[in-house]
Amino acid sequence: MDRLCPLTLSTGGLLLAGGRSSRFGAEKAVAPFGGRLMMDAVLTRFGVLAACAVSARTESAAAAHAQALGLTILHDAPDAPAGPLAGIAAGLAWAKTAKFKVLATAPCDAPLLPLDLFPLLLASMGDAPAALAVTDAGEHPLCAVWRVEMAEYIAAELTDGRHPPVRALLAAHGARRVHFRDVHAFANANTPDALEALERAA
Numbered sequence: 001m002d003r004l005c006p007l008t009l010s011t012g013g014l015l016l017a018g019g020r021s022s023r024f025g026a027e028k029a030v031a032p033f034g035g036r037l038m039m040d041a042v043l044t045r046f047g048v049l050a051a052c053a054v055s056a057r058t059e060s061a062a063a064a065h066a067q068a069l070g071l072t073i074l075h076d077a078p079d080a081p082a083g084p085l086a087g088i089a090a091g092l093a094w095a096k097t098a099k100f101k102v103l104a105t106a107p108c109d110a111p112l113l114p115l116d117l118f119p120l121l122l123a124s125m126g127d128a129p130a131a132l133a134v135t136d137a138g139e140h141p142l143c144a145v146w147r148v149e150m151a152e153y154i155a156a157e158l159t160d161g162r163h164p165p166v167r168a169l170l171a172a173h174g175a176r177r178v179h180f181r182d183v184h185a186f187a188n189a190n191t192p193d194a195l196e197a198l199e200r201a202a
Contacts, residue, residue: 005123012100013046014091017062017108018055029062029108041111055087083163092151107142109189121145130175135183141166
């Protein structure tokens with residue numbers, strides 16, 4: 001897959017596992033899926049990249065599992081508003097420090113994501129500041145790749161406790177929309193019933 005886009009070699013991955021899982025009723029990142037944890041199913045998609053980190057809450061099960069795997073664990077800034085952009089901001093800071101050009105992100109609750117998700121996003125980004133996955137069902141803004149230069153724009157948006165919709169921020173900065181045919185691959189397990197349905201379909 002590296003032949004598809006050389007940027008995979010200078011891209012860091014970030015698994016977004018810092019949510020409260022309020023609809024799920026438990027920490028969904030570590031829910032069983034296919035004989036392993038759901039976050040592990042998503043982590044396999046980052047295998048083509050240079051490195052991978054996990055955005056997780058302090059003392060969460062996701063953080064403990066990431067530590068056991070030897071992965072870098074990132075936490076939101078203490079004064080950051082709740083929401084995924086805070087995790088992405090921390091990820092971009094980590095990527096910049098590690099000298100990566102791009103950060104690739106995916107949520108922990110989408111265990112059926114395409115195996116070629118990130119190579120295709122990177123290959124399609126062109127000169128845009130970011131690229132996100134789109135299906136006939138709509139946009140999937142957390143399944144995206146971000147140039148590290150996006151850090152300053154996100155930081156500006158998060159001032160004064162604001163947290164704009166991720167898709168709105170991506171659109172405002174001209175992110176490339178990359179179409180994927182398999183709608184089901186981007187399904188989220190927001191509830192135990194949804195996770196059970198995804199496992200049956202896997």
